[in-house]
Amino acid sequence: MSREDMRQLQTKRLIKTVKTCYEKVPFYRRKMNEAGVKPEDIKSIDDIVKLPFTTKTDLRDEYPFGLEAVPHSEVRRIHASSGTTGKPVVGTYTANDLAMWAEGVARVMAVADVGPKDTVQVSYGYGLFTGGLGAHDGAALRGAIQLPISAGNTEKQIMLMEDFGSNILCCTPSYAMRLAEAILDSKVVSVNKLKLRAGFFGAEPWTEGMRKELEQKLQIKAYDIYGLTEMCGPGVGGECECQNGTHLWEDMYFPEIIDTKTLQPVAPGEFGELVFTSLCKEAMPILRYRTRDLTRLIYEPCKCGRTAVRMDRILGRSDDMLIIRGVNVFPSQIETCLTEFTAFQPYYFITVDRINNEDTFDINVELKADYFSADPQDQMKFIKPLFNRIVSMLGIKPNIHILPPYAIERSLGKAKHVHDKRNFKG
Numbered sequence: 001m002s003r004e005d006m007r008q009l010q011t012k013r014l015i016k017t018v019k020t021c022y023e024k025v026p027f028y029r030r031k032m033n034e035a036g037v038k039p040e041d042i043k044s045i046d047d048i049v050k051l052p053f054t055t056k057t058d059l060r061d062e063y064p065f066g067l068e069a070v071p072h073s074e075v076r077r078i079h080a081s082s083g084t085t086g087k088p089v090v091g092t093y094t095a096n097d098l099a100m101w102a103e104g105v106a107r108v109m110a111v112a113d114v115g116p117k118d119t120v121q122v123s124y125g126y127g128l129f130t131g132g133l134g135a136h137d138g139a140a141l142r143g144a145i146q147l148p149i150s151a152g153n154t155e156k157q158i159m160l161m162e163d164f165g166s167n168i169l170c171c172t173p174s175y176a177m178r179l180a181e182a183i184l185d186s187k188v189v190s191v192n193k194l195k196l197r198a199g200f201f202g203a204e205p206w207t208e209g210m211r212k213e214l215e216q217k218l219q220i221k222a223y224d225i226y227g228l229t230e231m232c233g234p235g236v237g238g239e240c241e242c243q244n245g246t247h248l249w250e251d252m253y254f255p256e257i258i259d260t261k262t263l264q265p266v267a268p269g270e271f272g273e274l275v276f277t278s279l280c281k282e283a284m285p286i287l288r289y290r291t292r293d294l295t296r297l298i299y300e301p302c303k304c305g306r307t308a309v310r311m312d313r314i315l316g317r318s319d320d321m322l323i324i325r326g327v328n329v330f331p332s333q334i335e336t337c338l339t340e341f342t343a344f345q346p347y348y349f350i351t352v353d354r355i356n357n358e359d360t361f362d363i364n365v366e367l368k369a370d371y372f373s374a375d376p377q378d379q380m381k382f383i384k385p386l387f388n389r390i391v392s393m394l395g396i397k398p399n400i401h402i403l404p405p406y407a408i409e410r411s412l413g414k415a416k417h418v419h420d421k422r423n424f425k426g
């Protein structure tokens with residue numbers, strides 16, 4: 001679709017969404033009244049900046065169904081994201097919302113031409129988490145065979161992958177790495193015997209280095225799939241064959257990038273916080289939702305021919321950013337450094353503490369089994385270049401510890417990379 005046609009469609013859908021929010025959801029009416037904006041003030045997609053933001057706290061305050069814009073009897077499914085503290089964030093869906101969600105995932109899967117001859121192994125968790133059922137419904141819409149195995153039970157995953165001939169894998173990148181490791185270590189299954197050809201990985205930040213490792217180890221094309229419960233789940237966007245940014249389905253979810261301090265839109269192409277307005281959602285429409293995901297939007301045309309705007313890799317969430325000795329650190333930056341060295345595994349765990357008024361910064365890492373030695377002198381050969389790389393990237397010095405193979409916990413879903421002990425001190 002041309003940019004102008006897209007803008008017209010977005011305008012039409014925004015006007016409708018805002019009117020519904022104002023008329024049906026007391027929360028939005030109150031917020032818009034406070035901001036002095038009425039539905040009639042929204043005449044074009046550019047007027048979106050007049051609308052107030054919605055935050056995760058608002059969602060929690062309106063828990064569970066305060067933001068619904070339809071009678072609850074029209075809801076057909078409820079999902080929720082775990083959240084680290086307190087009440088979960090809830091997403092509810094009408095039948096149309098479920099169809100639109102599946103369409104978003106199906107568009108992502110189109111890049112690998114997923115269809116009736118394919119078996120899609122859905123190794124995202126099934127349940128309240130949107131990953132499992134989201135990928136499942138997208139695969140169903142493509143007419144593919146769905147294998148709803150969910151996350152975990154790694155040995156069985158690889159046995160069925162071989163026996164059932166799964167050729168598309170959907171899971172978090174960290175679980176994909178765990179599966180790759182299990183396949184390479186396996187005495188019964190070899191990667192050459194598998195039919196895998198593509199993977200759709202998301203739900204957590206991952207790096208180019210991780211992509212290369214996964215593509216090489218699993219002998220597949222590894223595509224990014226992005227999404228969040230507040231919009232629908234997976235399938236807000238996905239990568240094309242250029243693997244050069246994640247196309248966002250902006251006819252369904254309008255993206256903006258704002259400066260986290262001024263809350264004003266940044267210049268096109270600049271980094272900031274991603275904000276979404278749903279343009280088609282019925283059960284729980286959302287206006288200007290602050291995702292806390294930090295990235296940038298790329299408006300230059302993509303070689304693939306898709307005109308939907310692209311999003312750069314997500315650096316991390318603003319709430320995952322560590323401030324160590326005054327320096328901003330995103331855990332994914334450690335992954336970037338690790339994957340530049342063949343000897344290291346892409347697994348890591350960061351511990352931050354404050355001792356004698358100074359921040360400590362410890363990183364546990366693993367060497368691949370062929371390189372591992374328990375001898376500290378041997379280890380120094382590997383630690384030194386990694387240390388130098390991290391210092392050049394972050395400007396602060398970590399303590400690097402090499403752990404024996406498999407010592408770092410492997411994740412089935414979203415990996416946990418950080419323990420910040422400072423949070424528990426007065």
Ligand code: DLL
Nearest residue numbers: 081131202203204205225226227228229233234314
């Ligand atoms: O993680 C939905 C999903 C499932 C997406 C499966 C992709 C695949 P939530 O649990 O609500 O929903 O978490 C949403 O996860 O705001 C990002 O911080 C992060 N996230 C999701 N996809 C990506 C990605 C699902 N491709 C939050 N890259 C989002 C980086 C991602 N971060």
